[in-house]
Amino acid sequence: METQLFEIDRELAQCPEIPPLQVVSNAGYHSGFAPTLDAARWIQLDLGNEYAIDSVVIVPACINGAGAYGFPGKFRVETSRDVLMSESELLLETTVEEPSSILPHCINAGGVRARYVRFTALSLVPQPRMTSRFIFCLGEILVFSGGRDVALQAAVLAPNSVETLPTWSPKHVVDGSHGLGIPSSPLDSGSNGWHSQIFRAQNSECWVQVDLGGVHTLDEIRLIPAHPRDYPDRAGFGFPLRFKIEVSLTPTFSEPALVFDGANVDFANPGETQVAFPCPRSPIRYLRVTAQKLWERSGDFVFALGELEAFEGRQNIARNAVVTASDSTTSSAWRPSFLVDGIGGAGMLQDDAAWLHGLSRRRLLLEKREELIRIQKQEIKNSQERSGRMAQGFVVLAVGSIALLFLRGRITRAREIEVVRQQISRDLHDDVGSNLCSIRLMAEMSCSEKSLRPAEDVLSEIRTLAEKSTESLRDMVWLLKERGQPGVETLVEKMRGVAGALLVGMEWNFTIKIIPAEAVAPISFHRDILFVFREALHNIVKHSGASSVEIQFSWNPSGVEMCVVDRGCGFDPKNSLAGDGIENMRYRTGHLNGTLLIDSRVGEGTRLVFKMPKP
CATH class of the missing domain: 1.10.287 (Helix Hairpins)
Structure with a gap:
């Protein structure tokens, strides 16, 4: 065991150091509140196209630089070509409670082709200072394909989420910013970046421009905020409140293409985190950042950046490019060429994917080291007690x-x-x-x-x-x-997906009463319940003309109950012949030794109640 610990320590020395946690205004994604630990909560990304996915990286949320916040104890990550995830590829499912850590989780995808990525929390965490509300939070989800994060600014589907700007929003989970800060390795000394002249008016306009040296098709532009050593408490030094980013084939920008327009709303200072912008895939040679509302220094106003990166695939083609500007301040630490010298965030910039994978490896090694030490102590104790x-x-x-x-x-x-x-x-x-x-x-x-x-x-x-x-x-x-005795939570999650797919254009609510974490059922039970549920929704869509649907599912000591209520046209059960749909539901319910109750009146909607014993 001592040899194992030595090898772990040797490998830890090769991993990136744990970065200082950053205070970020856009912390990430926050789920809706749940009454139980095992309530179903998930978030899904639409990458826009199918990609051969190399890995998925999950970064925990961080509040005020105080460590991981709301990260679920158990979770599942899967990919699919289908938005309903009916045919998904499981990448990872944790079966034991994960120790709390701000370091990322890197999940190997092995090149699987997919368009959708879903993260499902299998065990929520209590909301701080609350005993009856449970949540889960994420800082960032990155999906790497060919070394590039193809999830940047992706569409996000989060049925149960909290949006309290600027801190929490589903879109923050794909904005390229997180509490781990800028991927860099520390340097004892280095450049600060580029600095404009000093202005007296905040609305003064100035720009900085990069010549990429040839025509390229960019995927992403990154702005790295400056953090000069003579202003140690002012991360995000000189980052403009309002600005725009343009690209062009000509240095005069006679026919520019707009990448980002922040002229109308103040941009939150990113501090010690990078800001990433996806690029239109069109031929360009020049890119320009124009500040339209400057950062206040000390009674005056400036525009400054630590580094500018432009990626074609995973290659930063802006490195050592020619930089021009409307005006500049030049010193030993500030020069136009320092904007593209590879130094930012008080260190040498690193490849995003490699840096995050290294931090994920550090987390695994630290967990393994802690476990070995725990085992070592336990073995010493056990050796004194065994006979x-x-x-x-x-x-x-x-x-x-x-x-x-x-x-x-x-x-x-x-x-x-x-x-x-x-x-x-x-x-x-x-x-x-x-x-x-x-x-x-x-x-x-x-x-x-x-x-x-x-x-x-x-x-x-x-x-x-x-x-x-x-x-x-x-x-x-x-x-x-499904295998063995699947959890009832898996069935409920599938039912939510079916409801979302069928009840398009309707308001619907799915209420779940307390389901114990240990609740499981045979596959045959899942099969009949799912088919009954789908048939009930089919009838609503086809016949009811309803605008809203209420669904309740409960798992009580006395049995299982499912109630589906629509506010549609209704019908008279006594004067209507039972169609194949109702007969099929009665047959499936009877197969589970249960009953189907139908309460419907013309013009008042329909209420279906399925009751059956627990399997």
């Missing part, structure tokens, strides 16, 4: 018992999975097979000269059957991916 062979025999017996129980459990689960697979096979034959047969018959009849139905009606019905078959197949694929 040789008796203890060894007990350990062997315990391991054998656990192995036997594990084997028996696997056999039981295998039998259950086989039963569900047979059920799914029957569903494929009865449901999907029937739909495909109907599609074929309608197509043949439509092609016939004797067809009496308009082609538009036939095509509409074929489309409806195809969509229903696709939904059934997705549910079956999801069920096949």
Whole structure:
């Protein structure tokens, strides 16, 4: 064990040092408040296009430089080409509570192609100074493909979130800024960057411009704030309150393209964090930053930057480029050339991906070191308490018992999975097979000269059957991916996704009563509940004309209850013939030894209550 500790310490010396935590105004993403630790909460990124993803990096949120805030104890990260995540690739799922750390989590994706990335909190944390409200927070999500963060300014879907600007917003999780600050290695001395002349009026305009030396197609522009050593308490020195960034093929900017326009709203000072802007992928050679409202120094006003970077892929092509400006202040620490010398954030700038991966490696090594020390102390204590062979025999017996129980459990689960697979096979034959047969018959009849139905009606019905078959197949694929005794939380999360997909254009609310963390159910239970739920929503969309839907799901000691209420047209159950949808729901509910209660009146909506015993 001493050898292991020595090797860990040797490897730690090669990792980036833990950076000083920064005070950032845009802290990141904050989930909505939940009454229980195990409530379903997730956030999903839309990268805009499919990418071969190398890794996903999760940076915890940081408030006032005081360490990790609201990071969940357990979580799952997955990718998909489908917005509903019905066919997803699991990258990581933690099964034990993660120790609190501000250092990032780097998750290897192995080049999987995907457009969507979802982070799901499996165990929330108590809100500070609150005992009955639980949350989770993130500082930044970075998705690296070819060394570039393709999640920068991506679209964010966060159904349960808090937006209290400027601190919390879903969009802050992809703004390129986080509490770890600027990726750099410390230097004892170095340049400050570029500094304008000193102005008396705050609304004076000045600019600095970089010639990239040739035509390039940029992906990203980064501004690194200045932090001169003679102003140690003023990070973000000279960063303008209002500015714009333009690119052009000509040095005169006769026909510029606008990358960022901050002329109308003050930009929060980034302090010791970088500011990143995605670029339009068009040919350019020159880029210019124009300050339109200057930073106040000491009764006067200036514009200054520590470094400017322009990335084509993962290469900073602005390094050592030619810099010109409307005006400049020149000294031993301030020069136009220092804007592109690779020094910023009081150190030598590092590759984003490599720096974050190194910090993630440091976190793992520190956790492993702490665990080894804990084990070492425990072994010393145990050696004083054990009595040789008796203890060894007990350990062997315990391991054998656990192995036997594990084997028996696997056999039981295998039998259950086989039963569900047979059920799914029957569903494929009865449901999907029937739909495909109907599609074929309608197509043949439509092609016939004797067809009496308009082609538009036939095509509409074929489309409806195809969509229903696709939904059934997705549910079956999801069920096949579940293993053993899946948690009820997984089922609830899937139901939320189904509701979001089907109830488009409606207001809907999904309320969950307390579900114990240990609540699990056989796959067959998941299957029937999901199919009943989907059928209920299908009926609402197809027949009710409702504008809002209320959904409740509870897991009580006495049983399971699901209630679906719509504010639609309603119907008279006594005078209406039960269609296939209602009969199918009754059959599925009866298969779970449950009951279906229908309360509906014409013009007053419909209330469906499904009650069944716990499996």
